[in-house]
Amino acid sequence: MKKAQYTAKEMNELLKNMSGMYDLARVVDPIECRIIRINDDGTVNMNQKCYGIWNAGTKCSHCSSAVACKTSCHQEKSEYFDNKVFHIQSNPVTLTLPDGEAYEAVVELVNIDDDVSDHSSINDRADENIDYKAARYQLVHDEMTKLLNPGPFYEMSRQLIVDNPETSWIMISGDIMNFRLVNTLFGEQKGNELLVSTAQALNKIASSSKGLCGRLGGDHFALLIRQDDYNEESLLDIQKELSAQFNCGIYSYIIHFGVYRISDSSLPISVMCGRANSALKTIKESLIETVAYFDSEMQHRALFEQEIISGFAKAIEEEQFRMYLQPLSDNEGHVFGAEALARWVRPDGSMIMPGDFIEILEQANLIHELDAYIWECAAKQLSLWKNSRYRDFFISVNMSAKDFFSMDVYDVLTKLVDKYHIEPEKLRLEITETCLLEEPRESDKIITRLKDKGFLVEIDDFGKGFSSISMLKQIHADVLKVDMSLLQEINSKSRSKIILKSIINMAYELGMDVITEGVETKDELDELISMGCNHFQGFYISRPLPITDFESRFLIQ
Numbered sequence: 001m002k003k004a005q006y007t008a009k010e011m012n013e014l015l016k017n018m019s020g021m022y023d024l025a026r027v028v029d030p031i032e033c034r035i036i037r038i039n040d041d042g043t044v045n046m047n048q049k050c051y052g053i054w055n056a057g058t059k060c061s062h063c064s065s066a067v068a069c070k071t072s073c074h075q076e077k078s079e080y081f082d083n084k085v086f087h088i089q090s091n092p093v094t095l096t097l098p099d100g101e102a103y104e105a106v107v108e109l110v111n112i113d114d115d116v117s118d119h120s121s122i123n124d125r126a127d128e129n130i131d132y133k134a135a136r137y138q139l140v141h142d143e144m145t146k147l148l149n150p151g152p153f154y155e156m157s158r159q160l161i162v163d164n165p166e167t168s169w170i171m172i173s174g175d176i177m178n179f180r181l182v183n184t185l186f187g188e189q190k191g192n193e194l195l196v197s198t199a200q201a202l203n204k205i206a207s208s209s210k211g212l213c214g215r216l217g218g219d220h221f222a223l224l225i226r227q228d229d230y231n232e233e234s235l236l237d238i239q240k241e242l243s244a245q246f247n248c249g250i251y252s253y254i255i256h257f258g259v260y261r262i263s264d265s266s267l268p269i270s271v272m273c274g275r276a277n278s279a280l281k282t283i284k285e286s287l288i289e290t291v292a293y294f295d296s297e298m299q300h301r302a303l304f305e306q307e308i309i310s311g312f313a314k315a316i317e318e319e320q321f322r323m324y325l326q327p328l329s330d331n332e333g334h335v336f337g338a339e340a341l342a343r344w345v346r347p348d349g350s351m352i353m354p355g356d357f358i359e360i361l362e363q364a365n366l367i368h369e370l371d372a373y374i375w376e377c378a379a380k381q382l383s384l385w386k387n388s389r390y391r392d393f394f395i396s397v398n399m400s401a402k403d404f405f406s407m408d409v410y411d412v413l414t415k416l417v418d419k420y421h422i423e424p425e426k427l428r429l430e431i432t433e434t435c436l437l438e439e440p441r442e443s444d445k446i447i448t449r450l451k452d453k454g455f456l457v458e459i460d461d462f463g464k465g466f467s468s469i470s471m472l473k474q475i476h477a478d479v480l481k482v483d484m485s486l487l488q489e490i491n492s493k494s495r496s497k498i499i500l501k502s503i504i505n506m507a508y509e510l511g512m513d514v515i516t517e518g519v520e521t522k523d524e525l526d527e528l529i530s531m532g533c534n535h536f537q538g539f540y541i542s543r544p545l546p547i548t549d550f551e552s553r554f555l556i557q
Contacts, residue, residue: 006094006096027107030063043266044266074092091106101271148215150215161265167227171259171260174256175256179219209225210226255290256286259291275294276294308356316370325340326338329537338396340397367403383421386422393426404443413455429458431477462480478513520539521540
């Protein structure tokens with residue numbers, strides 16, 4: 001379900017219209033548990049807690065608005081308080097702030113029934129047998145590290161900022177590098193020890209500043225401290241202290257920090273954390289730099305990312321995404337198929353290239369929607385070709401790891417081939433090796449079902465990441481696409497030639513076809529042919545083309 005998007009002005013108009021139909025109409029941030037009041041200039045005020053009207057100052061244990069925000073789906077529930085029943089509809093929306101940044105909120109529409117005598121089916125919190133103090137602590141704090149959980153961290157950070165309006169604040173995001181490796185190498189207990197030690201060190205910094213520290217999930221931490229108390233050395237000291245404690249021959253403790261100096265205290269706390277995390281991402285893989293600061297360039301990047309995310313649904317609806325085709329040829333130059341690639345063509349004719357939107361859509365969990373859209377474009381095109389001289393051509397479509405977890409891939413693809421009456425083998429499936437390595441057994445189950453249906457499966461980008469030869473034993477694919485990164489070395493390093501030739505021969509021995517992608521020069525092509533590779537893709541063959549250009553250049557003879 002697509003969430004409605006509103007500017008501050010549009011939201012105010014909506015609330016005015018709804019106020020005549022409901023006893024209460026308002027917009028809330030369910031993460032911070034705050035009412036969002038929009039000022040005349042479009043800025044927001046979040047000083048009032050949203051739950052005060054019905055449960056006497058206690059945060060809702062099963063907040064329908066929090067569920068609505070998390071799932072992007074409409075929710076309903078009832079709250080009983082002071083002999084009244086509050087019937088609440090929670091509708092997830094995206095609210096755009098004055099600076100162009102958007103974040104998730106919920107419109108609550110509430111009707112109130114007075115003098116309700118029988119409320120046995122309503123959630124009544126007046127159970128005197130409950131130890132509310134203990135229950136509250138468990139709700140607020142992470143069981144392992146004793147730090148604040150995400151919701152309470154956001155809520156209490158907001159209150160701390162509101163209670164100290166003259167104070168300048170800093171938000172810090174912290175993340176342990178390669179933390180999963182600790183659990184893999186040393187076991188979960190050692191990983192837990194590392195998390196607890198890190199939490200204690202970070203909480204010491206926050207406490208000394210009368211600030212807050214939270215665990216936002218996994219090995220991701222957040223700190224809110226006073227700007228006057230901030231000292232980068234204290235962050236570096238954590239690195240030194242815990243490195244001495246946890247470093248060993250096969251693992252080195254590194255924790256990265258992103259720092260955001262809060263310039264607008266009205267921003268949602270989640271946005272502040274997001275900006276600190278944006279800074280952290282710039283050094284996430286660095287072995288040297290461990291502290292990075294959010295700056296104007298990152299702000300522009302953040303706004304661009306939000307523009308991509310907020311404009312995605314409309315772009316899909318208006319078919320702004322176009323399918324381009326990059327041809328595949330044999331060693332005699334004959335084109336026999338193509339890979340489908342997405343291009344975002346705006347209404348003004350400008351184009352956004354994949355490198356500018358794919359990663360953003362992946363992080364926003366939207367990439368599966370784009371993939372499904374391109375799959376259908378490819379199926380539709382194959383349907384147009386099936387009774388023509390081009391009926392032997394196939395189109396390969398990309399699949400990401402997100403696709404496997406976000407939809408029933410088998411169901412979507414089989415419905416497409418049935419809808420357009422095409423042969424499954426004409427719609428080839430390209431799956432990256434990183435995707436396969438994440439969940440090899442589950443991936444192989446799905447791949448086996450697709451192959452049984454008649455689809456051909458290609459392993460894409462082989463050699464680009466940490467290729468696992470053993471994966472080829474488990475994943476029964478039909479085609480191996482060797483990545484261009486190996487090609488870039490073959491003219492300068494004889495070792496690369498040996499590796500590449502061995503991969504080609506191994507694939508043939510396993511009964512797989514080989515396509516070498518990224519061929520940019522005739523010399524590279526000739527070198528690959530001498531190694532025994534017969535199928536190629538790359539700029540030397542052709543750049544990706546609009547469908548009409550592809551047909552006129554390669555199909556009409």
